[in-house]
Amino acid sequence: MRCDRLWTEARLATMAGAGLGIVEDGVVAALGGHILYAGPAADAPAFDAAVATRCDGRWITPGLIDCHTHLVHGGDRAHEFELRLQGASYEEIARAGGGIVSTMRATRVASEDALVASALPRLDALIAEGVTTVEIKSGYGLELDTECRMLAAARRLGDERPIRVSTTFLGAHALPPEFAGDPDGYIAAVCDTMLPAVAERGLADAVDAFCEGIGFTLAQTERVFAAAKAHGLAIKLHAEQLSNQHGAALAARYGALSVDHLEHVDPAGIAAIARSGTVATLLPGAFYFVRETRLPPIDLLRRAQVPIALATDCNPGTAPLSSILLVLNMGATLFRLTVEECLLGVTRHAARALGLGGEIGTLEPGKACDLAIWDIERPAELVYRMGFNPLHARIWRGR
Ligand code: DI6
Ligand code: FE
DSSP: OEEEEEEEEEEEEOOOSSTTOEEEEEEEEEETTEEEEEEEGGGOOOOEEEEEEEOTTOEEEEOEEEOOOOOOOSSOOHHHHHHHHTTOOHHHHHHTTOTHHHHHHHHHTOOHHHHHHHHHHHHHHHHHTTEEEEEEEOOSOOSHHHHHHHHHHHHHHHHHSSSEEEEEEEEETSOOGGGTTOHHHHHHHIIIIIHHHHHHTTOOSEEEEEESTTSBOHHHHHHHHHHHHHTTOEEEEEESSSSOOSHHHHHHHTTOSEEEEOTTOOHHHHHHHHHHTOEEEEOHHHHHHTTOOSOOOHHHHHHTTOOEEEOOOOBTTTBOOOOHHHHHHHHHHTTOOOHHHHHHHTTHHHHHHTTOTTTSSSOOTTSBOOEEEEOOSSTHHHHHOSSOOOEEEEESTTO
């Protein structure tokens, strides 16, 4: 059977079927950027490959997926970090006009080229660790032009580098100063002007909101969801990060792809997302960086069989983090996830959190041939080490 590329003498963690889907003596064949075969060498057809690579027992996983980032933004917040070290809280800084709004100011004055240039080193750090798909949100423009510029910059990152970029419109991230005292007015602008324009220009794959005491109310969030639905866009939500606003249950009612953070989610919220098939995306980097003490209710999520994804949340305020491998370690050490849960969280379940479960996230025929090839003896090493990158090679769409 003809194929473009063939990898042999590999150990596979296909992330398909039960557990990690381990194959001890495995082969992967690619044709036209897609997986033609991934499985035991013993069952493989005889391949006639243009290029064949012996892996010498290295492990192959699906390319990793970072399904929640704010990678594109102007400036940084190192100064606020220093204030926090002196005792100020994230919420105090936000209420004093810092926080998301300070990044908004830096983003509004940045050109599209500048946004792309400043995001590239963060993107390259993810790529160097085997990430082949990344989600990138807007949400630091808080007015139409800058929100669109952020999304256009995010899309352009996918042209500049061999990576798939999924974009999310997060207009309802914070209240811009022009609408001080009038959050409903801003939500009307998001729903009636910004979201329709973003949808019409094809700039976003999904819509997200920050449903929080320092963000938007449940009723405001629902208006954003209704507008997203009307424009055929998928739904995600920053839910129950700092308090329980019952956002997860609302998102479930709207068939959200994922609800993200969830430290404060209650059993009713978990039951709702279990019913709707919504992914719980956990962000241990933000938990760590804001020194949150309340853990997401992992056991309840497990018992309800909610698929769990893990992501960096890469953003200048609560997670200046661009290492998906460190997220794996934090998922295990901080949240007590198993190795299997961590690895499924950045592959199969992360794909589902982006609505891409049929296209990426496992090594199965027909899916994109996005691979990470690792110099490791066992998959647990990917979770166990800190600050060490055992990536041997990264393949995106068969190359
Ligand atoms: N939750 C977060 O953790 C980030 N956004 C959000 O809604 C924080 C964004 C920031 O502080 O810049
Ligand atoms: Fe976030």
